[in-house]
Each structure stands twice: as structure tokens, then as C-alpha cells.
Amino acid sequence: MSFEKQIAQVFNLKGDSWLKHANPWSVWTRFVTLPFLVLAIWSRVWIGWYSLIPISLLVIWLIINPTLFKKPKSFDNWGSKSVLGEKYWSERKRNPVPKHHNTVVRILTILQTIGGIILIVGLWKLEINWTIIGAITVYLAKMWFLDRMVWIFEEMNNTAR
Template sequence: MTLEKQIAKIFKLDGESWMKHTNPWSIWTRFATLPFIILAVWSRIWIGWYCLIPIAILIIWIIINPTLFKKPKSIENWGAKAVLGERYWAERKTVSVPKHHSTPILILTILQTVGGIILMIGLWKLEINLTIIGAIMAYMSKMWFLDRMVWIFREMKTNTQQHK
């Protein structure tokens, strides 16, 4: 089982819930959560251990968000195609995804991870520069990653239609 498939299980992404997650409200409200997480962690200097309350709420939000919204009427938008591309990528052990995506996705995953680590160090040390650099790096590489998922979705959709 791929790491992405395991992560999908945590977020209860299977079958119909993938389609619910293609709802733009699901995609963009979840995507917009990072600044609130940063603020919640940073708030420890103002509210001490009470910062764990907004942090816990935000973690719960991230976990339940993909299943909260209704299946959209249309998937003809960038975000929905990115989610469906992620689904193909997560299930690549059972449905083959073109190999030319592997290296760019690995690089983007590494960049997201490095950005996340820099962000966490910045939050731990309360270093605003590291926090901002890490957040920007994580967000930019995530957007590029999602754009690659759109590419995968389009290729897989075309390949599926050609084999019918």
C-alpha cells in the first residue's frame, strides 16, 4: 500500500468520499487552514497551553473536512481535477500511472517536506523568517504538486477513454 493510500485512509478517503472532497468548498477551506494552524501554534506566546484548543480544532477540521461537503454538480474545475489526480496517484499500485510523473512528484514531495520542516522549526523557535519561508515553500510546492495531479487526472482520463 502506498504512503498516499495510507494517508487517504486516515482522512477516510475511499470511493464516494473522494467525490465529496472534489467540492470546491472542501478543497479551498482545507487548503486555507495552514495560516490558522500557524497562528494557533504562535498563539502559545499569548495564551500559553490554551493554544492546544485551536490546534486540536484545526487538526480535527483537516481530518473531517474531506467528507463534510456534498458531491459537487461538476468536476470541471482545477481543484476537483487535482483531487481526482491525487486519487489516481494514491491508487497507482492497482491502476498504473504514467512513469514520467514519478520523479517530479518525488521532488515536489521532498520540497513540501523540507518546507514543512523549516516551518515547524520556525514555529518551535518563534522565528518569523523561518516560519514565513517554510510556509511559502510548503504552499508553493503543494500548489505545484496539485498542478501535477491535474496533469495526471487529464492523462488518466484520456487513457481510459482511448481504451474503451
């Protein structure tokens, strides 16, 4: 099973769940969660073990968010297309996506991972510069990744016609 399929399983993304997650409210409310998660983790300095409460709530939010919203009335928006592009990408072994996306998507995934590692180290060591650099790297790579997913969605839909 591909890494993307495993991630989709964690977030219960199968069948209509992908369509619910394609709701722009799902996309953007999930997207803005990272700064709150960073703050919750950093709050261990101020509130100690009580920081586990907001951390847990945010992790639960990230897990259930993709299934909370209704299927959108229209998929003609950037957020919806990015999620549906991710669906195409996660199913690329069964339904291949154009090969010119492979290298870029892998590079962006590596950049997100590197940013995530920098962010985790920054949070672990309470180094604000590392934390900010990690968060910015994660966000920029994720935005570019999602934009690539929109491109994949549009190409796959044009090919299907």
C-alpha cells in the same frame, strides 16, 4: 500499503469520500487552513496552553473536512481535478499513471516535506523568518503538486476514453 494510501486512510478517503473531497469547497477551505494553524501554534506565546484549543479544532477540521461536503455537480474545475488526480496517484500500483510524472511528484513531495520541517522548526523556535519561509515553501510545492495532479487526472481520463 503506500504512504498515500495511509494518508487517505487517516482522512477517510475511500469510495464516495474522494468525490466529496473533490468538491471545490472542500479543497479550498482545507487549503487555506495552514495560516490559521500557524497562528494557532504561534499563539502559545500569548495564550499559553489555551492555544491547544484552536490547534485541536483546526486539526479536527483538517481530518473531517474531506467528508463534510457533498459530491460536486461538476468535476470540471481545477480543485476537483487535483483531488481526483491524487486519487489516481494513490492507486498507481493498481492502475499505473504515466511514468513521466513520477520524478516530479517525488521532488515536489520532498520539497513539501522540507518546507514542513522548516516551518516546524520556525514554529518551535519562534523564528518568524523560518516560519514564513517554511510556509511559503509548503504552499508553493503543494500548488505545483496539485497542478501535477490535475495533469495526471486529465491524462488518465484521456487514456481511458
